[in-house]
Structures are given as structure tokens and as C-alpha cells.
Amino acid sequence: MERKKEEEVGKVSVIETWLRKHRLVYIGATRHPFIHSIRDGTVDLSSFKLWLEQDYIFVRAFIPFVASVLIKASKESSADACDDLEVILGGMVALNDELNWFKKEASKWGVSLSNVTPKKANLKYCRLLERLASPEVEYTVAATAFWAIETVYQDSFAHCLEEDSNVPEDLKETCKRWGNDGFGQYCAALQTIAERCLEKSSEDERKKAEVVFLDILENEVEFWNMSQKDHV
Numbered sequence: 001m002e003r004k005k006e007e008e009v010g011k012v013s014v015i016e017t018w019l020r021k022h023r024l025v026y027i028g029a030t031r032h033p034f035i036h037s038i039r040d041g042t043v044d045l046s047s048f049k050l051w052l053e054q055d056y057i058f059v060r061a062f063i064p065f066v067a068s069v070l071i072k073a074s075k076e077s078s079a080d081a082c083d084d085l086e087v088i089l090g091g092m093v094a095l096n097d098e099l100n101w102f103k104k105e106a107s108k109w110g111v112s113l114s115n116v117t118p119k120k121a122n123l124k125y126c127r128l129l130e131r132l133a134s135p136e137v138e139y140t141v142a143a144t145a146f147w148a149i150e151t152v153y154q155d156s157f158a159h160c161l162e163e164d165s166n167v168p169e170d171l172k173e174t175c176k177r178w179g180n181d182g183f184g185q186y187c188a189a190l191q192t193i194a195e196r197c198l199e200k201s202s203e204d205e206r207k208k209a210e211v212v213f214l215d216i217l218e219n220e221v222e223f224w225n226m227s228q229k230d231h232v
């Protein structure tokens, strides 16, 4: 039935092909035990606070990466890329809100965000962001990475907002931050950008983007692992 539908509507997109091919890794990143524990209300609060302080550091490192994507978009000559600028700029604005949200949330939980030492998994992920921000990295690869990073959070936290979930009242704001419909639409817009670039790109560039996509999923899993209690 599925196959018939595909034949009727045309070929499967590059991203859809990857999501099918790497389904288990994607599920690992978006249905992690840490996310399950938020969803079912069993989350250990010290783990949550640890995630909060580490993610604040990550978001600060994410901003220059997003700025690099914006610069790459501005150098694209195609007419479609004009719209990309607006979406990416909107993402920068959202990140400013995200940083402010972290500060507010940290004070709610009595967490200090100054002098936080980044953990190994966080440092590794931030280093990947730095490499991806390099001018040598093609727009297609950077745009794919951007989409993947935002989508893992969107998909994970939207899962926590489903009807049968049991998220504690004081963690609902966190889930809504990334699981809300607006953030979902933003991720869909990022996917459209990445997909358009991937469709036009060379086989070599597409391969590089797929490797980066997988690298991001693995880093997201390690990031969740790091946040869990008893993680060394």
C-alpha cells in the first residue's frame, strides 16, 4: 500500500530515504530513555538540572554555527535561497529566546549557569559544530546539519506532549519549548531547505551530508546519555 502510494506520487525524498535507512539511530536519538523519563514523569531532577546547564553551553556554541549557515545562505545565488535567509534569521531570533528561557528556567530550579564545566560529550558535540561552521563546509551539508539538530529536539519533546504522557507540571514548559506546533513548522521549513539543496547537490555532497546527519544523531544520543544519572 505504502509502495503504491509512492509510485503514484513520485519518488521518495532524500531525507525520507535516510530516515528509513537509519531508522534505529533516529529512534535512538528521539526516543531516548532520558526523554522517556520526562514523558512518564520518572525523570531524576538532578539529571534534568545537569541537562539544563549543559544544554545552555551547547546553545551558546550553536549560535555561531547558525550564523555560519546564514552567511552561506546569503552567498547562494538561486532565487529560492532568498526565502532561506528569512527562515534562518527567524531561527537566530528563536535562539535568543532559547537562551533567555534557559536563564529563566535555571533560576526556577536554583541552577547557576555561570562557571559550568562542559562535559566530554558536550565538548565533542560543540567541536563538531565548530567544524561544521567552517567556510569549507558546503551550504547543503550545513543546512542538513541545522535541520537535524533542531528536529531531534522537536521530535523528542513533541513525543512528551502526546495525550498519554505523564509529564510533571513543572516540566511541561520545557516540553512545549521544542514540542510546540510553531517549532514543528520551523523544523519543516528547515527540512524543505535541506531537501531542496540535497536534490540539487552532487552525489559526493549528498554522501557528506548523510555522514553528518548520522554524526549528529550519535552526538544527540551521547548528549542525552551524559544527562542521565550515573553517567560517567
Ligand SMILES: Cc1ncc(CN)c(N)n1
Pocket: 055, 058, 059, 062, 149, 150, 152, 153, 220, 223
Ligand atoms: C543538544 C541540543 N540539540 C538541539 C537543541 C535545539 N536547539 C538543543 N538545545 N540542544
